[in-house]
Amino acid sequence: MTLHSPKISDASGRPVIRQLDEAAINRIAAGEVVERPASAVKELVENALDAGASRISVDYADGGKTLIRVTDDGCGMTAEDLPLALTRHATSKIDGSDLLDIRSFGFRGEALPSLGSVGRLVITSRVQGQEAAQISCDGGRLAAPRPAALSRGTVVELRDLFHATPARLKFLRTDRAEAQAIHEVIKRLAMAEPTVGFTLSEISVEGARSILRLDPEPGDLFDALHRRLTRLLGADFTANAMVIDAERDGLKLVGYAALPTYSRGSSTQQYLFVNGRPVSDRLLYGALRAAYFDVLSRDRHPAAVLNLIVDPERVDVNVHPAKAEVRFREPDAARSLIITAIRTALTGAGHRASTTVASETLAAFRPQGMPERPRQQSLAEAFALQAPASQTPAPYAPFTAPTPATNGFAEAPVARVAMPEPAPTEPAPSHPLGAARAQLHENWIIAQTGDGIVIVDQHAAHERLVYERLKAQMAEKGIARQPLLIPEIVTLSPTDAALLLSAAPALAEAGLVIEPFGGGAIALTETPAILGAVNGEALLRDILDELADGGHSGLTRARIDAVLSRMACHGSVRSGRQMRPEEMNALLREMEITPNSGQCNHGRPTWVELKLHDIERLFGRR
Template sequence: MNQPAPNIHPSVPQIRQLDEAASNRIAAGEVVERPASAIKELVENALDADARRVEITIADGGKTLLRVSDDGHGIPADQLPLALARHATSKIDGTDLLAITSFGFRGEALASMGAVGRLSLRSRPAGAEAAEITVTAGRIGPVRPAALSRGTVVELRDLFAATPARLKFLRTDRAEAQAIADTVRRLALAAPDAGFTLRDVSGGGEGRVVFRADPDEGAEARVARVLGRAFVDTALRVEAERDGLRLTGFAALPTEARGAAVAQHFMVNGRPVRDRLLLGALKAAYADVLAPGRHPACVLWLDLDPVRVDVNVHPAKAEVRFREAGDVRGLVVGALRHALAGAGHRGSGSLSMAALGAFQAGVPGHHGHHGGHGGSFQRPGPAALDTARAAMAPWPAIAPGGGADPRIPGLSEAPSAPVIAAADTPAPGPLGAARAQVFATYIVAEAEDGLILVDAHAAHERLVYERLKAQRARDGVPAQPLLVPEIVEMASDAAARLLEHADDLDRLGLRIEPFGPGAIAVRALPAALGPVAAAPILRDILDEVTDAGASRSLEARLDAIASRIACHGSVRAGRRLGAEEMNALLREIEATPHSGQCNHGRPTWVRLDRGALDRLFGRS
């Protein structure tokens, strides 16, 4: 109980200057966190040296070997010892830290690596002889002649050999190798004019090539190499410029969203960064079209005057600070929202291919003889033929004014009986003409170049949502007063939370007022919803305001609430639609922004290409 605190000394401690080796090991903890961060520093040095080709070789996840070779301008022999000193660099002279255009500028990387491992630096400038220098655990050796045709080779062996405790914090070889590959791919996106080769020689020999990118591929080809051709083919092109800020690149359709934020790449003046402001702007731009927990993929380049961005705010240079942060955020959000709105009803191409791949030739469960067309065949019985003839009967004519609800164009209040449309109607738009409704859920449409499958509920949910937003922005959502107010009972604190948002809900056509303890009276509902129950809507809105709290802007909260309301006013699965209703839905999908996905980011339709269908049946 009477033991002194461990940080209290009986005498005043003496202040002493740490030696260079200790300083370098401390600095290494910031600059070289893991093998991937060492590779980042070395490759950036190569790019700053105007290298056209960079080859990276690793072994055992980078723990035993990291080697970066380049064909850059090299380092003269008499400057090799200086290159290993802390805060020694050829990239800046120290007079201006506001206009930095190179990747590196701190002059810490090589000294830090040499302090925690065995590093060798071999280089040959044009018109000079090659030379080499080594450093082990901070002890620098002499400069010696070497054999090298051009450029620089930096080799780091036994990373953290001088600080073995750090090795315990590294992950498995496989995880570290994956982190290195991700780092190389990000740098390859930042420098599409340079060529990259990543080779893993674990176990000896020539090893295997993990990643390769040729020089002078161009931005689009490089993005396709890193994120896949499917991403480029379906991605939205982003291009915007405002007040000296320029944003270009590619952003994925909402239906191509991923479960983790692993494919979000930002380059600021060619530097790959993971900046909170940019990531937040990306999230805000997609907030209206993605479900929680889903993340868009993107590759975006932001270019601006170097004096308008501070890159000297993080030891690993992974974050930046913008002088006009609001302007940058506004440009990113506006450009992405404009691109998303321009996508209209576009859907995901990869989802279409996945849908086609789900088809199987032949009759499920039948294992009979396979004919010459590659599928099994079983002759249908008389009952099946009668059912098929009945199903293929022409669609009966729909009387004019057959109960269509003017509040939701093209959709009637009562379910329609027919489910098969006549096949002689033209295909007026990209989504074609409705031919059938199957499982009382999906619309089958015939377009000029393929077959369209539409999830009626998901599509109509987006349409109602966009209509509510447009009405709110214009003059408020029209409300339909209830003849008899609906009383909804709930917990007292829940009712209080909802009543705090009564004014916001009124702007959306939903009028509520208190009705005693733990009860709310609903006086009016949004007219666009038609006859719906109020209680489920209020419960969904309560969940939304509870989740959102006060962290979101008023507009964002209103959009989120409108999204919940729209779900209750859309076509439900299990409802039969008539031909006019289905075609009206298709035309509105074509004319509505963001209609390629519902409010939760799910796809609303997929296309099955005619050629792919022919190949499926062996017709090509």
Template sequence: MSAADPNISPLRAQIRQLDDAAINRIAAGEVVERPASAVKELVENSIDAGARRIDITVAEGGKRLIRVEDDGCGISRSDLPLALSRHATSKIDGSDLLNIHTFGFRGEALPSLGAVGRLRITSRIAGEDAFEVDVAGGRMTSVRPAAGRPGTVVELRDLFYATPARLKFMRTERAELQAVSDVIKRLAMAEPYLRISLTDATETPRILFSVEPHSGPPLEALSRRLRAVLGRDFAENALAIDAEREGLHMTGFAALPTYSRGSAVQQFMFVNGRPVKDKMLIGALRGAYMDFLSRDRHPAAVLFIDCDPQLVDVNVHPAKSEVRFRDPAVARGLIVSGLRHALAGAGHRASTTVAGETLGAFRKPPETPRVYQMDRRPLAGFSAPPQAGFSSTDQTFETPSARSSDLPGTPDQEHLPLGAARAQVHANYIIAQTEDGMVIVDQHAAHERLVYEKLKRQMGENGVASQALLVPEIVELGLDAQRLLDVSDELAAMGLGIEPFGPGAIAVRETPAILGNVNAEALIRDILDELQDIGDSTTLKSRLDAILSRVACHGSIRSGRQMRGEEMNALLREMEATPHSGQCNHGRPTYVELKLTDIERLFGRR
């Protein structure tokens, strides 16, 4: 430690004013991280210009070429040089940085791109001539006449040629192209009335993404856009969301729990139309599905939160990918309550992909060519039964695993969503007949969910019983103690009683009785970590729910129990009346529905 630091001069360092080129390159490092960042900034500028058509072309993942053409309002000849000046913008006047109604507002994107690449802007205002200007490495040419249609064309070539060190951190061409595609898809979801396309300019150009503008009410247009961007499966298994709380309005679509993903690739958040990747919002989405998914599964959702710009600050990140709400608790509560209300309204519904996956399992290609019964030769030692009566004295049968003899005739129940029970297979699966198909129910998983929902309802009505500790446990938390004390009322409602115990410490006097012997200090610290991470905590509730889930598992119908017909039908009716009964406590489906057309297709009838 006694050696001198080679980066610190023994002489007093002189303060210098950096030149504009260096300033722009530094700013570009914050705004333009990779080609996808440049595409995002340019497309957002086109949207702000009122464009209804935007065509994006990239080459080598955007490292060699990015070209964005729009039919927006255009830039006048006199404004072209100003557009390439730092902090010059037409979108705000600088008097109120909270009253933001556009994607861009800083005036940094174009000069930053011109500082690290070769940039050309060609623009034409309707009724006037077109003009263009070039800038390379921060050096701008004079404005000159050009040919062009109304709107603006921005060409960015050789990105980061002026900062070669940044090129070393670029990923493969394929990875950069995927990042560009992801950006375009997010912006396409944000603007369903916009035509947008993405082309890869290889030797044989190929269109990677293209959507036409949609019409109709916003939620209807969004639904059609999501079908085009995310696919039919998401559209068919997503619930429409429309909720409001204290000036915040949330719309969009959230998928059923049984349509969960292995990663968070289908989670899209927008605030006042702006795509964001905000940790608090993603945490709230996860919390809304906490009771329906296991930890290794992720919900799918596209959510838009709209509010007065004064209620949210979008000027907290150079790339504008994060936001800060004036009251984060309201935003989080809106997401959790809005999604849970929608999921409850879905009742027993499960995703259609469950049936598709079931049929897919049936259709796996056999390892050997299929041989039909009529083509088989009789097995050695086996004699075919007589043609009439099927009575053979030397034929033996195993005890059947399907029971249907005691089922009452209930044709009137076939019109109900889960139909009428017809048999129990392997003492665990209920076979029910509907008007247009059949339903297979996992009796244990279904009843486990029903018992779990009943226990949660009882806990909500009667509260969480607490047990007093004989000797209060003192937990030293330092400056973080107050953060925990601020939510002491919420914790008390769940059976955890805490109070201050001198500076920087709390005393745990009560814990939830249902948890039994619990490490109070570990529980407190887990709650505190979650509060610091996302501003809210679901740790205690998740532990309580885990206990209730375990109780429900032991108190439900076990696999292997034979059920009477009226019991099976009663289970089906209760499933239809109970929210969330389409999935078990771990997010797996409790039933599979197969349409008659699907069954007939399995047997080659269609």
């Protein structure tokens, strides 16, 4: 079907070029800048921040569709400034001489006139030492300024958003969804400016309901941001987050990134900023994902709040009217800084794991629907009987660092170990992961610490240790290989065999040597010595899956590490393996000095710590 509009044609049907009037221009601009009520809130709050406000209050009604009011204590505007503020491309943020030196949130001069063209806008403002003034704009019709009453700052009130373009109202979501979007905007801007106070309230027929109240946070950047994030994301995030403070090549990255074991099922807890501006940039999100790639599985997402500080001349924020996208002059430098800074922090975290793992473990122990009971007095307490003092854990027997051939574990299964007798006369050990006391179901190591117990997943922990050894060997001098006395022949499809052979040089660097054996057959001739005896066919098929997931036959560094991770899984101690006390203690000591040992290669925790008071609470003793 052919659409024809008489508005752009003359009598002969020839298209005619016309100059749009100012009202139509503003409504077109509003379609780019003001997508929904949350977009209007973002523009108005950013204006308040640019005005130097220390406290900002946001009120809305019906999800922002009928009312949005933003009040600030910033520098304000004079009666002469108000008409200019509602004129397109009029701004106090830049002079137009250099669009690459932008140091403010706003700079396009489109937000206020766009809002006035699609809604009923009233601005009341006062500059210190002058009288307050007010101006209104209804559907693009501008009124003259008039005197008003206001102590300081600016109040912007927007009513009946999109009343001048009612078709846009049909594309809005429910009031609740729009209100949630407004909350998310305020939350992001509050993270960007922790020293500014924010108040968010919902107005209804019952009155005003406070949704969010954040006081200005004192202290330096990290202290203020830590307290602000605790309020916004919860104490669990800040308790399990690593401080990020790195600088390289004129770029600086600051903020907090969570431990891998605090991962999320979606990317909703990823907040990225460039010079304090909230952005949704694929390059930055991709770099964040890459930084966690070998400590998280593909279906888990890291949590982080990061601000990339860069010279404004090295980043272009004038890419999109919403200013949510940026373009870097040196994108590789920005990506490299994010990856390096986070991986360095992860390495420094060592065997640390999320504190939420312990609380989830305790919740699993507690029967469903069973509330925590108040502490009850025991019979022993009632009769003033004193239980024997708890014995201190036995000291660790001296052990020798495991060699690559044995990996620190016996090659053949041994009988179940008996618990060693404690030695109360000797001091308790200070090792974070404690002393091994038992092995349960040939999979879980139980260790005793000074104030609780630690439960270790032996396979997951050893998998991480082997993986880190492989990476270290490869970085230093290449992975030591051991030739197979009889090459293992693996039959694959011709396509799969070709994919594996195309990666043969990189696999050789990783200690795995393969050769064609005719047709779709592959001969495995050498394996990494650190893995010991492995199932060659299962290992090659796992690596094949990793190569197929990568979408290409070439092996980048990330793909090599992913292959090493698969190899580590095959070379680690398996579930069902019985271990001697010295083996378990050797594993614990190596975990304490190995980077990233708090989680396996897939982001699952390798150990859980339960404090004595938590265990006592399970039994109603506290």
